[in-house]
Amino acid sequence: MLHKRFLMVFAIVALVGGFVFAGGQSEQPAEDDGVITLQVQHYLDLADNVSASNFQELVDAFHAANPDIRLEFDYLFNEPYHNKLQSSAIAGQLADVMFLWPGKRTGEVTGSGAIKDLRPWIEQMDAEFAPAALAPQGANGEIYELPEQVTATHVMFSNDRLMDELGLEFPQTLEELIAQGEVIREAGYIPIAMDNGDGWQMQSCLLSALVARTGGREWLDAARVGDASFSDPEFVNALRVIKALYDNEMFSPGINQAAYGQALTDFVTENAVYFIDGGWRTANLTGEMTDDQYDYVSYHVFPALPQEPGIPDSTAVVAGTGFGMNADLEGAEADAAWEWIYFFAGPEGSAIKAEQGWLPAVQIPLPEDSPVLTVKLADFLGSTPGGYVIDAVMDAEGMGVLHPLLQEMMFGNVTPQEVGDRYEAWVAANDSSRS
Amino acid sequence: MTASREKKIAYGMLVGPSVLIYASIIIFPIVFSLVAGFTEWSGLGVPEFVGLKNYTRMLSDPVFRLGLRNNLLIVAISVFGQIPFGFALAYIIYRRMVRGHDFFETMIFLPITISAIVVAKLWNQIFSPAGLFTQLMRIIRDDPRFVLSVFEDRTFAIVPILFVILWMYTGIYMVIFLANLQRIDPGVIEAAVIDGAREHQILFRVVLPQMVNIVFTTAVFAIAGSLKSFDLIFAMTGGGPAHYTEVIAIYMYLNTFKYYNYGFGSAVSMMIVFLSLGLITAVQSVFRRLEARYV
Structure with missing residues (x-):
């Protein structure tokens, strides 16, 4: 009889345990030997070879410059990206860093309080960016993502x-x-x-x-x-x-x-x-x-x-897209997330992207060896x-x-x-x- | 502990986990959708109770009505196209009316083994403005601007999709019918042949009466599957252009996940459940009459 009761208790514990662990747990930034690991949800079509290899070049440059930060990416494109972003926000399981839009495309998420206002960081370097890029994105002037370009x-x-x-x-x-x-x-x-x-x-x-x-x-x-x-x-x-x-x-x-x-x-x-x-x-x-x-x-x-x-x-x-961070991030994790956000849209990442054909939001002189079409786009934006x-x-x-x-x-x-x-x-x- | 109590505990332990899992992944979402369907909820924040507003809005929306029409056409092509066609093919193969029946069986079943997304992309590669068929027609007709205009016609844009659905899913019904035809005692058919029965008499007097239950089961599959059609159509056209090929599941998806109307999307999902139940009940009553007549 005791044996049967023990089995029953064991079965109940196993069942309850299974449900609890099956429920999952939001992934937190991990610190291991001083390396901060951030989960990044990015909007990228991996089937687009040009975009995928261009982005990988940026990531490699960031990792080389920041060996104490490791970025782990989850790539989705088009509606699946937005579905996951929205459902993650509802479940309270947003990634640490995520790709966002300045307007209403991701407005439900950015307006929910789940995304951190970047102004405290941006205020220190706002002169570096084109004014149009730093237009308010929230009802109270919040800026949730740092635009990589003016589009x-x-x-x-x-x-x-x-x-x-x-x-x-x-x-x-x-x-x-x-x-x-x-x-x-x-x-x-x-x-x-x-x-x-x-x-x-x-x-x-x-x-x-x-x-x-x-x-x-x-x-x-x-x-x-x-x-x-x-x-x-x-x-x-x-x-x-x-x-x-x-x-x-x-x-x-x-x-x-x-x-x-x-x-x-x-x-x-x-x-x-x-x-x-x-x-x-x-x-x-x-x-x-x-x-x-x-x-x-x-x-x-x-x-x-x-x-x-x-x-x-x-x-x-319109101000372009860019990365923002989870409102739950604090301290070293938040600073690490900002490092990537600023790298991506700021002078370092922009210099790389300018060579790839992007016209960045950051106000840097275009490199002399910029692609011909980037120069033409810069002229177009400057005069239109x-x-x-x-x-x-x-x-x-x-x-x-x-x-x-x-x-x-x-x-x-x-x-x-x-x-x-x-x-x-x-x-x-x-x-x-x-x- | 009495034997009866022990038995109850044992049953509970054996059945309990399955019931819990079933309740959490089937019952709970349905009940949750039913309740959410009476609310206005963006997925974030507190839902607001709005009564039947979502249902009245849905029924008055021309896009929903177009989606419903398309869904009913898919139900029709499934029930009156795939099932009879699948049965006919199964019967031809079963009665060895063609040579190389193994080859035909494999070829007819092949589409169902391919992912719906791959099938959609395959047909897109043929019929899109840059597709094979379109390019071929441009050369044949010497018209560099030729495109298949049926996709831009509000009434008929769904027709190519119906064709692909017929092509793709007929094989599964053929296999179901073939498996059940093979369960018929060959002696019965042999006896009918010896008695001088012609092929149509064997079909209508011997085979079909034994297939009534299977036809009912496949009809239920066809109805339920048709009303939740999503992947193939979404990958082929996304419901466009201008909602012309939209079905209710795409309408639900767009409202829920693109426009963040979780309450409204839940009401649409419940409508799919109600329509399925209604149509299946109607089919059940038809088949009860057939059963009484033939079985």
């Missing part, structure tokens, strides 16, 4: 060799651009390579820049809080430009089916005369193109619209005014309404005015800026 989400790249071949010059107006379409298509090329299968590209890389022209920052500020409406001509006129481009077959065929990256391939393989994407594509172009190609790729903004009451000849800019990127200032859920509406508009199922009206209806009822 232009709209660049209209051109292949000047193809333009010479076709006897074209970069168009000054929308009308001239559309007129070039027939010449380009007849020669067998794509007028404007763009992919919008995921839905965000059209909004982020073109519509935002067009709204900066047709409305400007003041108008979008007013629309956010309800003093203007997305049904207004300022927004609808920008939509009409996209519709006109689509109807005139200016975009890549099947643009709304194409996965992100298809347009880049078409431009690199010289099947397209123009290519609209973000400035971040400079790193990919630097990695994928030949030296000869660098010389005949130019950076422009979209040609002038018939009316530009907002910011003429503008792009759309910027408006807001819509998805950086409006709720992410609203983008789930706007992006499909843009696709439906191109398919001809809704008019530009209906897109504006329906997005306005959603914003008025749901967007956090209006509440």
Whole structure:
């Protein structure tokens, strides 16, 4: 009998123990022989060889310079990254350091109190950064991530060799651009390579820049809080430009089916005369193109619209992504996390990234041997005014309404005015800026 | 301790762990989703009770209704496509109506052994704007801007996905039917042949009545599987363009994990459960009648 009771107690202890240990435990920064180990959750597509090897170069340089800090990475990309970040935050098991967005993309997590405000560290070196990079990210001016760059989400790249071949010059107006379409298509090329299968590209890389022209920052500020409406001509006129481009077959065929990256391939393989994407594509172009190609790729903004009451000849800019740290980190662990955050976005990491084709947020002179396209991007950013990127200032859920509406508009199922009206209806009822 | 008490303790010890595990990974999430479905909750902070608001919002959302329509089409292609087609293939192989039946059996079953993600990427490589079929058609038609416009049609964008689903999952039903056909006593069929029965009489009078229960089981599998369809479609189109190929599971995923509406997403997940139960109950009642007639 005693034997049976012992077995029963043993079984219960084993069962309870199993459940307890199966529940897991948040991993804490480990200190071993003076080496601090940090778990880092990073946003990286490991299948993108250029990005993966560029990032590894940074990590190797950091480890060489900081032998007392060891970084252990967990890599995810696209939605899986955001899913894990969100679920980790809910479970109270965030990594020590994580990749974050300055706007609303990771706003639920950064606004939850789970991420540390970096201002106490940043205040000591804020003069090193471009002012736009250190714009407030939280309701009370908090900065949760140190941006690695200031991003232009709209660049209209051109292949000047193809333009010479076709006897074209970069168009000054929308009308001239559309007129070039027939010449380009007849020669067998794509007028404007763009992919919008995921839905965000059209909004982020073109519509935002067009709204900066047709409305400007003041108008979008007013629309956010309800003093203007997305049904207004300022927004609808920008939509009409996209519709006109689509109807005139200016975009890549099947643009709304194409996965992100298809347009880049078409431009690199010289099947397209123009290519609209973000400035971040400079790193990919630097990695994928030949030296000869660098010389005949130019950076422009979209040609002038018939009316530009907002910011003429503008792009759309936003503070870039970067690393932040878990609010639970204190003392040596927090300092170690900052070492990496600052290395990544600061002068040391930026010098490495500048050679890889990135234009950093930190204000350092570009190295003389910087890639040609990085220099072109720097010139572009230095001379081009910027408006807001819509998805950086409006709720992410609203983008789930706007992006499909843009696709439906191109398919001809809704008019530009209906897109504006329906997005306005959603914003008025749901967007956090209006509440 | 009495023998009966000892028996109870022994049962408890043997069954208890399984019940606990089942409760924690099946019952608890369902109950949790049911409760969360009545709240507004971003996943962080305190949920706010909102009653049936999530359900009314869901039912009035055209995107949900489009997803529901697509799901019902998938149910239809599964129940009225995969099952009859799977049975027909199994019957052809079972009755040795073709040569090389082992080869056909392997080929038909092959798609189900491949990951849904790989299948999705494979078909994308064929039909995407840069895909093999598209490039081929551009050459044949001498039209460098040719793309498959069906993907951009609100009504028919789901059709290519239905085709892939039919191609992919028919094999599993074929194997289930084949295994059960092989359990039929060959003597019964031989007797029918000796009695002069024709092939259609063997099929409808001898074989099919013995398959009613299996058809019911496969129909339940098909319905439950169809309503939770996610991986293949998400990898193929992500529900796009413009929600045209969205199904309820993708709608739930986007609302829950992309827009942080955990309460709303829970209500959508409960809707999938309710729809499954409703459809399975309907199928059960149909099969009870068939059973009464044939068995």
